[in-house]
Amino acid sequence: MTKLERLRIFFLISVVVSGIFKIYIPGRQEFKRQEKITDSIVADYKVNSFIVDMPNFEKLSSDGWAIETYFDGTPLVRKSAQRTFVFIRDRTTGLIYKVESYFSPWIIGIAQADTNLWLKINSVDRKMIKGTLEQPIVVLQYGFGSHDDPSVSSEDYTYSVREYLTYKDYTPPPQDVFYYLNMIWAFVNLFGFALTTGLSIRRERAEKEREKVESAGDVVDRNNNIVG
Numbered sequence: 525m526t527k528l529e530r531l532r533i534f535f536l537i538s539v540v541v542s543g544i545f546k547i548y549i550p551g552r553q554e555f556k557r558q559e560k561i562t563d564s565i566v567a568d569y570k571v572n573s574f575i576v577d578m579p580n581f582e583k584l585s586s587d588g589w590a591i592e593t594y595f596d597g598t599p600l601v602r603k604s605a606q607r608t609f610v611f612i613r614d615r616t617t618g619l620i621y622k623v624e625s626y627f628s629p630w631i632i633g634i635a636q637a638d639t640n641l642w643l644k645i646n647s648v649d650r651k652m653i654k655g656t657l658e659q660p661i662v663v664l665q666y667g668f669g670s671h672d673d674p675s676v677s678s679e680d681y682t683y684s685v686r687e688y689l690t691y692k693d694y695t696p697p698p699q700d701v702f703y704y705l706n707m708i709w710a711f712v713n714l715f716g717f718a719l720t721t722g723l724s725i726r727r728e729r730a731e732k733e734r735e736k737v738e739s740a741g742d743v744v745d746r747n748n749n750i751v752g
Contacts, residue, residue: 528720528723528724528727529724531716531720532717532720532721532724534716535713535716535717535720536717538713538716538717539713539714539717542709542710542713546599546710547598547599547600550598550599550601551598551599551600551601553598554598554601554602555601557690557691557694558690560690561686561689561690565689566682566685566686566689569646569685569689570681570682570685572646572647572648573644573645573646573647573665574644574645574647575642575643575644575671576614576642576643576644576645577640577641577642578612578614578641578642578643579616579639579640579641580614580615580616581612581613581614581615581641582612582613582615582636583610583611583612583634583635583636584610584611584612584613584620584657585610585611589608589609589610589625589630589631589632590608590609590610591606591607591608591630592606592607592609593605593606593696594606594607594687594691594694594696595691595694595696596696596697605626605687605691606630607624607625607626607630607687608624608625608630608631608632609622609623609624609625609632610622610623610632610634611623611657611660612634612641612643612663617655618655619655619661620655620656620657620660620661621643621645621655621660621661621662621663622660622661622662622663623643623663623664623666624662624663624664624684624688625676625684626664626680626683626684626687626688627680627683627684633675634666638668639668640668640669641666641667641668642666642667642668642671643663643665643666644663644664644665644666644674645661645662645663646662649661649662662688662692664676664681664684664685664688665681665684
């Protein structure tokens with residue numbers, strides 16, 4: 525086995541291992557994560573939610589709303605996903621709420637001057653979450669005035685509930701130096717395998733051409749011997 529062949533096998537093994545740990549395993553985890561949140565779970569979350577009127581509130585950000593990535597993506601399964609959010613503090617109770625939007629367009633239409641604001645929160649979240657800036661109570665439905673006229677449509681609300689339940693315990697990995705080193709290593713493996721494969725193919729073709737030339741030369745020599 526030549527040095528080139530050994531390098532090609534090394535890069536091939538590295539690519540396969542990277543595929544298993546970077547594509548197959550995360551893909552299986554993502555499928556299971558999505559399958560875990562059934563329609564009945566989404567329906568239970570919505571049924572066990574109640575409305576809180578917010579006559580005296582303040583927005584904790586003057587920039588309107590912010591964007592964050594809640595899923596960093598899985599190759600061949602799902603791209604990365606983002607949501608918009610805004611923090612609301614109830615001046616009466618001191619509780620802090622995080623209004624989230626998972627659908628497009630991601631605009632959260634809550635202004636400081638708005639009146640008759642109401643928020644729809646889940647009873648379980650209300651009991652389990654402290655309502656602080658570090659642990660805000662998540663809000664996926666809100667409106668102004670009549671409770672029968674929400675600002676988020678029923679379809680978008682259902683989608684947001686499913687996304688929230690699917691990824692609320694998921695934390696995207698930090699994009700630190702190790703993250704980029706892994707990306708570089710994956711690229712090196714792919715490039716190395718492609719390069720060694722190309723060189724191997726080129727070498728095999730050259731050997732076949734040489735064999736043809738040698739074979740043609742042998743035929744010429746035999747013909748010359750016969751004539752002689």
